[in-house]
Amino acid sequence: MIKRILVVEDSDATRSMIVAALDDPDRREVFEASSGFEALRLLPRHMFDAIVTDVNMPDINGLELIGFLKGHPQYRTIPILVVSTEIAAADVERAMALGSRDYVRKPFTPEQISSAVDRLLETPANPA
Amino acid sequence: MTRDAIDFSAEAAERIETVRSLLSLGRAPGIGEVNELFRAVHSLKGLAGLKGFSRFAGALHEAEGLLDAIRLSKLPWTERVREALDRFFLRFEAAVDAAGRSGDDSGFPAEDALASLAGARAPALAAAGTPLSSELDLPERTLSCLSEYEESRLRANLAAGTPIWTIDVAFPLEAFEPELKALGARLNAEGEWIATLPQADGFTADRLAVRLLVAFPRSPEGLPDGAGVRRANRQPERLRPPGEETARTAPVRSVRLEASRLEGLLAVADEARARFRKLAGEIVRLEAELPPARRVEVARLRVGLDGSLERLARQASAIRTVPISLLADRLSRAARRILDGSAKKAAFRIVGGESEIDRALADDLADPLLHLVRNAVDHGIEPPEERRAAGKPESGTVTLMARSRSSKLVISIADDGRGIDGAAVVRRARELGWVGPGESPTEEEARAFLFRPGFSTASAVSEISGRGVGLDLVAERVAARGGEIRLISTPGVGTRFEIEIATPQAVFDALVVLEEGKPYAFPLAAIARVGRETARDSAVPLSRLLGGAEPAAGGQRVSVFLPDASAISVARVLRQEMLVVRPVETADPAPFLIGASQSRGEEAVLVLDPKRILRSAGGAP
Numbered sequence: 137m138i139k140r141i142l143v144v145e146d147s148d149a150t151r152s153m154i155v156a157a158l159d160d161p162d163r164r165e166v167f168e169a170s171s172g173f174e175a176l177r178l179l180p181r182h183m184f185d186a187i188v189t190d191v192n193m194p195d196i197n198g199l200e201l202i203g204f205l206k207g208h209p210q211y212r213t214i215p216i217l218v219v220s221t222e223i224a225a226a227d228v229e230r231a232m233a234l235g236s237r238d239y240v241r242k243p244f245t246p247e248q249i250s251s252a253v254d255r256l257l258e259t260p261a262n263p264a
Numbered sequence: 265m266t267r268d269a270i271d272f273s274a275e276a277a278e279r280i281e282t283v284r285s286l287l288s289l290g291r292a293p294g295i296g297e298v299n300e301l302f303r304a305v306h307s308l309k310g311l312a313g314l315k316g317f318s319r320f321a322g323a324l325h326e327a328e329g330l331l332d333a334i335r336l337s338k339l340p341w342t343e344r345v346r347e348a349l350d351r352f353f354l355r356f357e358a359a360v361d362a363a364g365r366s367g368d369d370s371g372f373p374a375e376d377a378l379a380s381l382a383g384a385r386a387p388a389l390a391a392a393g394t395p396l397s398s399e400l401d402l403p404e405r406t407l408s409c410l411s412e413y414e415e416s417r418l419r420a421n422l423a424a425g426t427p428i429w430t431i432d433v434a435f436p437l438e439a440f441e442p443e444l445k446a447l448g449a450r451l452n453a454e455g456e457w458i459a460t461l462p463q464a465d466g467f468t469a470d471r472l473a474v475r476l477l478v479a480f481p482r483s484p485e486g487l488p489d490g491a492g493v494r495r496a497n498r499q500p501e502r503l504r505p506p507g508e509e510t511a512r513t514a515p516v517r518s519v520r521l522e523a524s525r526l527e528g529l530l531a532v533a534d535e536a537r538a539r540f541r542k543l544a545g546e547i548v549r550l551e552a553e554l555p556p557a558r559r560v561e562v563a564r565l566r567v568g569l570d571g572s573l574e575r576l577a578r579q580a581s582a583i584r585t586v587p588i589s590l591l592a593d594r595l596s597r598a599a600r601r602i603l604d605g606s607a608k609k610a611a612f613r614i615v616g617g618e619s620e621i622d623r624a625l626a627d628d629l630a631d632p633l634l635h636l637v638r639n640a641v642d643h644g645i646e647p648p649e650e651r652r653a654a655g656k657p658e659s660g661t662v663t664l665m666a667r668s669r670s671s672k673l674v675i676s677i678a679d680d681g682r683g684i685d686g687a688a689v690v691r692r693a694r695e696l697g698w699v700g701p702g703e704s705p706t707e708e709e710a711r712a713f714l715f716r717p718g719f720s721t722a723s724a725v726s727e728i729s730g731r732g733v734g735l736d737l738v739a740e741r742v743a744a745r746g747g748e749i750r751l752i753s754t755p756g757v758g759t760r761f762e763i764e765i766a767t768p769q770a771v772f773d774a775l776v777v778l779e780e781g782k783p784y785a786f787p788l789a790a791i792a793r794v795g796r797e798t799a800r801d802s803a804v805p806l807s808r809l810l811g812g813a814e815p816a817a818g819g820q821r822v823s824v825f826l827p828d829a830s831a832i833s834v835a836r837v838l839r840q841e842m843l844v845v846r847p848v849e850t851a852d853p854a855p856f857l858i859g860a861s862q863s864r865g866e867e868a869v870l871v872l873d874p875k876r877i878l879r880s881a882g883g884a885p
Contacts, residue, residue: 149775152793153837156822159796173441176462180469191411195444196474200461203409207464226412226575232567234408237560239567241574245839255552 139257140182142167144175144189144201145219154188154219157246158253172196176204179211186256188217188249191227199227202234215256219244272315273364279304279311280357287350288597292341301349302331317369320359326381327352333385347593348384354600383424400428400496406461406475414459414477421456421479422497429480432463432492434473444474447488455480526583533577540573581844588666588675589617591626595637599662602641609659610645610679612637616666621673622767628745629675629763632738636677636761637662639735644681644759654756656680673767678760684753686710692719711751715739766847774843774861776869777824777834779806780813784834785843785861785871786824794837797821803831809877826874845871856880 141164145151151168158166167182169175173196175189187205191198198218205211218231218239228239240252282304286297293301305328312320327349333339359372396407396415399422410418421428435443448457459477466473478484483493547566551559596612603610621629645651645660652658663678686707693699693713705713713719717736742749747765774785775794784806797803803823805815809832815821823831843861847853848870856876861869 147788148793149788149791150840152795153775153840156795156837172462173444176467176472177437177440180467192413195441195448196460196462197411197414199409199411200459203405204462204464204467207405208467209464211464226571229567229571230408230411232564238563241570246837 138163138165139185140165140167141253142169142175142178142182142184142187144169144172144187144193144198146170146190146193150190150219153246154249157249158188160250164253172198172201175201184214186215186217186253188219188253190219191231199230199234202231202236206235217249217252217256219249268315269363269365269367272311272317273360275311276308276360279308280353280360283308283349283353284357287346287353295335298331298335298341302328302335305331312369317363319369319372320356320363323352323356323372323378326378330381330385339385342384343593345384348380350597351380352378399498401498402430402477402496406477409461410459410477417456417458417479418477421458426455426479426481428458428496429478429484430492430494430496431476431478431484431487432473432494433476433488434466434471434490435488437470437472440472443488447476450486451476451478451480451484455484526580530577530580530584533573533580537573537577540570544570584623585620586623586626587617588621588626588664589614591621591630591633592617592664592666594630595633595664598634599637599641602638606641608641608645608647610641611659611661613661613663614665615663617664620668621666625673625745625765625767628741629765632741632763633664633675633677635734635738637664640677640679640681640759644679644683646682650682668767672764674762674764676760676762678758680758683755683757683759684711684714684751685755689713711753714751715749772843772845774841774845774869774871775824776838776841776843777806777822778836778838779810779815779834783838783867783869785841785869786832786874787858787871788840790826790874792825792827792829794822794824797823797833801825801831801833803833804878804881805833809881824874826878830878832874832878843869843871854880 141158143151143154143158143166145154148170151170155166155168158164167178167184169178172193175187176196189198189201202216202218205214205216212235216231216236218228218236220228220239220241228241232239237256238252240248283301286293286301286304289297305324309321309324309328312318312324330339330345330349334341334345339345356372359369363369363372396402396410396418397404400407400418418428433447444460451457456479457476458479461475461477463473463475477496483495487493544566547562551562551566554562592614596614599610599612640662645662646654646656648658651660661680663676665674665676665678667674689710690699690705690713693705693710694701696718698713698716699705714735715738719736739749742763742765745765747763750762750764751759752762753759773788775788775791776783776785778784795801797820801823803821805821807813807815815833815835819835821833821835822837823833824837825831845859845861847859848857856873858871858873861871
């Protein structure tokens with residue numbers, strides 16, 4: 137079955153790299169959001185099987201997005217992979233504490249992103 | 265003018281001098297010196313009361329309170345405390361001077377000086393480590409969604425005593441972004457828009473509710489219809505934290521550190537991080553075999569340790585640099601000291617003070633910069649009457665601007681003074697025999713004279729604003745660090761000296777790619793996006809740009825796009841990485857070579873400027 141994955145990342149360069157890493161039309165359909173707000177706009181329109189999100193974004197950042205997802209009955213079980221493109225490791229810990237399933241930090245290779253997403257999809261949903 | 269006022273002014277001067285000198289020790293004062301400060305302020309307060317200056321006495325009481333807290337180890341001595349006291353006494357001194365002439369103290373206290381005193385006392389309220397929930401009445405759910413930065417902004421505003429508010433507001437999804445940005449801009453005009461928390465309750469496909477966290481001096485007004493505002497501070501009137509704060513008593517001390525030990529620490533920290541990264545790969549594979557609950561737990565431990573090692577490496581590396589603002593503080597104090605003794609007025613402004621600079625470089629640049637600041641104040645800025653006559657504001661401005669560009673640091677000292685008189689420079693050069701009778705040097709040549717040794721040895725310097733004084737030495741010091749100094753001056757408008765220097769190392773995000781089996785990197789800031797190469801990209805292979813063979817046919821290559829849509833193709837994209845880049849020390853490095861980065865135990869990565877390398881191959885097909 138084709139899995140729908142939402143990639144939320146404000147840096148075009150990084151987002152294009154993640155999307156390229158996940159590019160596998162037989163297995164995945166990848167959606168892109170360049171901000172937390174854009175992600176919120178896409179959420180009601182598609183049922184996503186996994187979300188890959190950056191932490192540090194303007195206006196609505198990754199942590200605020202994750203907090204929203206975990207507080208919403210319909211979205212709380214979507215597994216989340218955090219991609220840290222920033223210095224502060226503390227924010228990655230916060231994202232994990234909020235219920236993200238895993239993280240990938242720079243330097244990351246395309247294979248790391250791709251296999252982390254695969255792991256996300258094969259693990260059963262969080263009990264939360 | 266009263267006898268009392270004159271007496272007070274004279275007697276206060278000496279004590280103010282004591283205070284100012286204790287505040288410019290260049291280190292944290294010892295307990296004896298803190299006591300001396302306290303006593304000087306205490307007796308100033310008594311003196312002010314005696315002579316009937318009740319406003320002075322009241323304001324000094326605040327300063328005394330701050331020093332008392334430090335004396336009793338209730339508050340650590342910090343740069344912030346020093347700055348607040350420094351600012352306060354600068355204002356106080358001016359007010360005492362004015363009172364000596366007018367006989368009253370009605371112009372005092374200066375609100376901003378008092379506010380910074382209060383701010384310096386406040387950090388004890390919300391020191392890092394105090395849970396925010398004890399300061400802010402917000403649900404744990406809300407607080408746990410804040411990033412480290414947002415949390416630090418909340419703490420900073422708490423420390424400054426600015427009230428924190430929550431604003432609950434909903435917008436139609438279609439108009440959400442412009443509406444939110446417009447509201448944010450209004451809030452930022454007077455306060456600080458800190459966080460935006462989307463609310464899950466009542467979320468629909470066409471409407472989104474958010475909770476904003478905002479620091480604002482009063483209850484924000486003019487909000488969209490239906491917005492709910494609430495003060496989030498728990499005890500806005502509380503001035504002091506309960507007991508446990510007294511444990512943090514020791515004054516902040518600085519230590520001198522041998523460079524070799526620091527390098528050793530950095531090496532170990534890097535090594536620990538690199539080793540853990542390898543181990544983490546193994547752990548991830550093992551995690552896959554664990555039952556889900558254990559797997560999440562192990563992943564959390566892994567993240568925690570990874571984060572600690574990352575921070576260790578960063579903290580160690582941060583020891584090597586200082587923010588420019590520290591250097592700028594020294595310069596601004598020097599400027600003030602010069603101004604104190606003159607009739608001139610000038611403000612010292614810092615732009616880009618947050619740029620980090622290598623410690624050793626900061627030491628080397630301190631003197632040359634000090635010299636430029638002194639010159640700007642002494643000779644560039646005109647006396648108030650001359651400025652008025654020229655239609656300029658009475659008070660001049662000296663600006664220090666710092667910015668870093670990949671591996672270069674540019675620092676400039678600019679003034680809005682009278683500029684340099686080119687004709688006078690040429691006249692002086694003729695006297696020195698540097699210019700023959702028939703010759704007329706270009707503007708550029710004339711400027712170069714200023715940096716020549718011997719230019720400033722005679723009295724003629726005053727005629728040309730004294731700009732020659734010691735500039736040869738400044739240029740020499742800058743050149744010794746491999747830097748360049750430039751001079752831009754417009755008569756009547758001002759003068760700017762610009763120092764450009766290669767930093768010993770620069771740290772930036774880079775895209776690491778593979779070509780011909782070797783890794784190369786591009787600064788991420790220079791890259792727009794990457795994608796699988798298609799014929800439409802007309803990407804130039806990196807191997808060709810490097811003067812090597814054409815890439816072998818077959819295999820999917822990757823295009824790396826620049827913002828102007830030109831592209832370079834590479835065999836593979838390896839990773840994004842924060843690189844520590846050092847200049848390459850060869851006689852004639854290629855202009856597109858920014859530097860090289862070497863991680864422990866790995867092959868050196870050459871860092872390339874993608875725009876320049878494409879341009880250098882401009883003629884190629």
